[in-house]
Amino acid sequence: MELLDFARETVDETCKAGADFADVYAGRGRHVSVEVENGSIRSTDVGRTDSLTLRAFVGGGRGKLSISGLQALDTSPSELARQAVEMARAADRDPDFRSLPHFQEHQEVEGLYDEKVENLSPADAVQIAGRAVDEARAVDPQAIVMAEVSISAGIGAIANSLGVAIQRPSSSIEHGVFAVIRRGDDTGAFYDFDAGRNLDDVDLAPVGRSAAEGALTFLGARRIETRPMPVILGPLSSYSLMKTLAAAANAESIQRRRSYLVGRLGDKIGSSNLTIRDDAFVPRGLSSGAYDAEGALRRRVAIWEEGRFAAMLHNSYTAGKADAENSGHATRSGGIAPTNVFIELGKKTAAEIISDIDEALYINLGSLSIHPTSGDISTSVDFGYKIEKGRFAYPVANAMLAGHVFDLLAGIEAVSSDYRSEPGAVMPTILISSLDIAGS
Amino acid sequence: MADAKDIAEEVVYLAGQRKVDFAEVRVVEDSTASTLVEDGRADKVAQSQGRGACVRVLVEGAWGFVSIDTLSRRQLLAALDDSIELARASAERVSDPGMVAEAAATVAESTAPFGHDVRTVDVKEKLLAVKRLEEAARKHGGSLLVNSAVTYNDVVVREVVANTRGTLVEQESSRVFAACRVALSKDGMTQMGYERKGVVGGFEMIEELSADDFSLRAVEKAKILLSARPAPAGTMPVIFDPSATGLFTHEALGHNAEADGVWSGQSLLVGRMGQQIAADCVTIIDEPAMEGKFGYYLFDSEGTPASRRVIIENGVLKEFLHTLETAARLGAAPNGAARAEGHAARPIVRMSNTYTAPGSDSLDAMIKSIDRGVYLKDAQGGYVFTERGQFTCKAGQAVMIEKGELTEPLRDVSVAGLTLEILKNVEMVGSDLEVDWPGFCGKSGQSVPTAIGGPHLKVSSMVVGGRLQ
Numbered sequence: 001m002e003l004l005d006f007a008r009e010t011v012d013e014t015c016k017a018g019a020d021f022a023d024v025y026a027g028r029g030r031h032v033s034v035e036v037e038n039g040s041i042r043s044t045d046v047g048r049t050d051s052l053t054l055r056a057f058v059g060g061g062r063g064k065l066s067i068s069g070l071q072a073l074d075t076s077p078s079e080l081a082r083q084a085v086e087m088a089r090a091a092d093r094d095p096d097f098r099s100l101p102h103f104q105e106h107q108e109v110e111g112l113y114d115e116k117v118e119n120l121s122p123a124d125a126v127q128i129a130g131r132a133v134d135e136a137r138a139v140d141p142q143a144i145v146m147a148e149v150s151i152s153a154g155i156g157a158i159a160n161s162l163g164v165a166i167q168r169p170s171s172s173i174e175h176g177v178f179a180v181i182r183r184g185d186d187t188g189a190f191y192d193f194d195a196g197r198n199l200d201d202v203d204l205a206p207v208g209r210s211a212a213e214g215a216l217t218f219l220g221a222r223r224i225e226t227r228p229m230p231v232i233l234g235p236l237s238s239y240s241l242m243k244t245l246a247a248a249a250n251a252e253s254i255q256r257r258r259s260y261l262v263g264r265l266g267d268k269i270g271s272s273n274l275t276i277r278d279d280a281f282v283p284r285g286l287s288s289g290a291y292d293a294e295g296a297l298r299r300r301v302a303i304w305e306e307g308r309f310a311a312m313l314h315n316s317y318t319a320g321k322a323d324a325e326n327s328g329h330a331t332r333s334g335g336i337a338p339t340n341v342f343i344e345l346g347k348k349t350a351a352e353i354i355s356d357i358d359e360a361l362y363i364n365l366g367s368l369s370i371h372p373t374s375g376d377i378s379t380s381v382d383f384g385y386k387i388e389k390g391r392f393a394y395p396v397a398n399a400m401l402a403g404h405v406f407d408l409l410a411g412i413e414a415v416s417s418d419y420r421s422e423p424g425a426v427m428p429t430i431l432i433s434s435l436d437i438a439g440s
Numbered sequence: 441m442a443d444a445k446d447i448a449e450e451v452v453y454l455a456g457q458r459k460v461d462f463a464e465v466r467v468v469e470d471s472t473a474s475t476l477v478e479d480g481r482a483d484k485v486a487q488s489q490g491r492g493a494c495v496r497v498l499v500e501g502a503w504g505f506v507s508i509d510t511l512s513r514r515q516l517l518a519a520l521d522d523s524i525e526l527a528r529a530s531a532e533r534v535s536d537p538g539m540v541a542e543a544a545a546t547v548a549e550s551t552a553p554f555g556h557d558v559r560t561v562d563v564k565e566k567l568l569a570v571k572r573l574e575e576a577a578r579k580h581g582g583s584l585l586v587n588s589a590v591t592y593n594d595v596v597v598r599e600v601v602a603n604t605r606g607t608l609v610e611q612e613s614s615r616v617f618a619a620c621r622v623a624l625s626k627d628g629m630t631q632m633g634y635e636r637k638g639v640v641g642g643f644e645m646i647e648e649l650s651a652d653d654f655s656l657r658a659v660e661k662a663k664i665l666l667s668a669r670p671a672p673a674g675t676m677p678v679i680f681d682p683s684a685t686g687l688f689t690h691e692a693l694g695h696n697a698e699a700d701g702v703w704s705g706q707s708l709l710v711g712r713m714g715q716q717i718a719a720d721c722v723t724i725i726d727e728p729a730m731e732g733k734f735g736y737y738l739f740d741s742e743g744t745p746a747s748r749r750v751i752i753e754n755g756v757l758k759e760f761l762h763t764l765e766t767a768a769r770l771g772a773a774p775n776g777a778a779r780a781e782g783h784a785a786r787p788i789v790r791m792s793n794t795y796t797a798p799g800s801d802s803l804d805a806m807i808k809s810i811d812r813g814v815y816l817k818d819a820q821g822g823y824v825f826t827e828r829g830q831f832t833c834k835a836g837q838a839v840m841i842e843k844g845e846l847t848e849p850l851r852d853v854s855v856a857g858l859t860l861e862i863l864k865n866v867e868m869v870g871s872d873l874e875v876d877w878p879g880f881c882g883k884s885g886q887s888v889p890t891a892i893g894g895p896h897l898k899v900s901s902m903v904v905g906g907r908l909q
Contacts (some may be wrong), residue, residue, distance in 0.1 A: 034530065035884075037536075037703075037704040038703070038705050038706075039501065039535060039536070040533070040534050040535040041505065041530045041533045041534045042504040042538075043504070043505055043530075043786060044502070044504055044505070044526040044527065044529065044530040045504075045505040045506070045507070045523060045526075045786065046505070046506045046507070046523075047507040047508075047784045048506075048507070048508050048509060048528060048601065049509050049510065049784070050509040059485045060483060061485075062483055062484050062485065063485050063486070063488070064484070064485070064486035064487070065487055065488070065489075066487070066488035066489075066490075067488070067489050067490075068488075068489070068490040068492060068509045069491045069492055069509040069510050069511075070492065083487065086484040086563070087486070087487065088485070090485055090563045091482055091483050091484065091485045091567070092481045093483070094481055094483040097483075118457075121529070122525075122526050122529050122530070123530075126529055126530045126532075126533050127533075129533065132535040133533075135468075144704065144705040144706060144827070146704065180705065180706060180827040182705075187708075187827050187828045189825065189827045189828065195891065226673050226674040226675070226908070228908055256478070256479065256587045256589075256623075257586035257587050257623060257625070258586070258587040258623040258630070258632065259630075259631070260630065262586075262630065269520040282799070334484075362467070365668065369834075369854075371621055371632075371852070372629065373630050373632040374629070374630060374631055374851070374852075376670070376851060376852065376855040377854045378834070378852070378906065379832070379854055379903065379905060380830070380832040380854065380856040382825060382830060382832075397828075397830075397858070398830060398856055398858055398903055399856075399903070400673070400832075400855075400856050400903050400905030401905065402670070402853075402905050402906055402907050420736045434717065436673050436675075436907050436908045438673035438674050438675075438677055438903050438905050438906065439674075439675070439903065
């Protein structure tokens, strides 16, 4: 039976069994991965998955049943329905639950599936991984190279009791390399990656080289003094901050009053340089898709506008509870998450931002670990450089940084005009006026 | 799982006929139940059922691995063909051929001890028990409480492992985990408190849990944070409570003692076996067979009996954690540290219940020995870059130490250090021991249950990621 037909039949059976609402997410796919350890192929793996998640709602109480091994399942849709409804009946009623999403017709975003990715063989993945090793070792023959190539393709189907019936194929290819270079007791290490849904969007060859070149720059790390300092986030680190700031707009966390953004909607919290939007409709984007995991049509959301916290991200539950428009950000686990996140670019290039600053800590890779409730920041600097007189001076060892998210947001002094680009992601350089640095 | 055993044995037998160097079949079935009670409402109930199998082969020095979401004999035989093909496809890029230790075959059946079987507990009974914990959180939180949530999960896993060396192990275990999370708010500040408990066992863990004690602990943590000031920044002496000692032990040393990283050159312990790498007072152990602990098991996912691993003894590096392959590569005896998250993942080197062994010092003596430092409590999470040994540990609670006395509470804070430096900076080890903190350790995309602990521990100097005063 087609996946979508099975999903629809299960939804129908669940309503017959007594659910007010029901939905099903079913997926079938194949995953190929190749792992490299110290330059040698460690293993080549293939996984085939076949799974279903059924949710039944009775009086707003939710029963959820997840099954893997669907194809081999000897249980009928009616039996799955019975189990889910039994759980929903055991759950408390929830008057805040209003409805699952209704179906809204929309064209799917272009470029979510590429046959060329699905047709890549394990041997192709082995070749890609092998090239990464060669590239890294061309930089340093003694480089210790860890790498992974990961290829996925499959079909996802979503159906619900309000007419949602969507089936779509998707594909992705990811390639990451971690290179370690040792000189006696000194160690430099760095990671780089490339990812896309389409084979043409990934440039796999340079990843090994850039990881090894990055590792060389971290040799000779030194400690820095404990004191406040401007912080510059490089593209990999800035994107992590942008994602974190978008994720903080999670309406459920705010409605449940466990977020540092409770009561702050509409307030200007950050600097005027902070404008972040979420856009799931970017062709070929890694997080793109016209519909969320509940089958709700996604909306573009301007989350931060010139420092003002402008909008929350919703799923059907939080939108119903707030009587707001559903922005379509439901995840498969029942939560809320951003999709592709973009920040408004500034006027200076990254090189100009760096050359204009007398002293700063530059973070090349890593997140700032903002506490989702208190907004406190206390985190390690794992891949950082000291900047002195507008130039990279030396890599930094064993340093930490701390502050509060509101100080950080108010202190966003500049966003670069140039950026690293990945499908559905623009990753610029960001200057923060000051954070507390702990070192020697 | 009689059928599963038969199928696994048959596929392994047929693999042997195909002249592979080694083949292994695992069949895994799991069932989970979970509930969430939040803000007084138990409105989310979930169950899952998983079943699947995998075949792993070593052919001409190359590994191939195929997992399938079914127990069908036909598909498992196809998976065997595919895994052999995969291994052959990667052979030309294998410069470091795979190998498997010559270990005695293990034939065993094992069921981890439990009291009240979670499968016999009705969903309504589970909900009632979890509601009791959440009600206590709301009661103790009082007017400061803005959010309370208690999660409950149980999982029963049955695993059959068979390989071409004659191993055939069937084991079953049940894990129960509960966590209480509260957010309290006062004067515009919101802070979170968190408490967790997890065992390999049955529903008795929940039945024996005092709702008042468990949830009150989460509330008290948040209350303290509301009146705490930020920790100071800089390098200073720290004391770890037993949970923080466990986290430090797991992150800073444990991951570096995983032999796959040693073989690949990624661990900083390469070439240091037998050397003094820590202060004399440091002994670190990874011990799977600690009954009831969250990282408990008797046989690993390759069917190897799990040994007690003394990684560091009195400061000297003694043993790494091994799979069958790393044991062969490093010329060591397999010690049963190969673990896989379900059927869709390969077994890799993992920790179990990891702790620092107790010493002879008292917490009082540690506090008195510090002029200005920080006492770290309530370990929350951490990570390490093994190639440098640079690790980070987050503590949910902290207390300032000034002139030999505990003074004021501090907010949650992270500390960082370099493994080899900090192991030598351990000055005092407490005489207490607790290994009661359950967690899920992530590595290479796989998450496995572990436990951590130890005694109180004093480190003479490390970086505290606090605020400038």
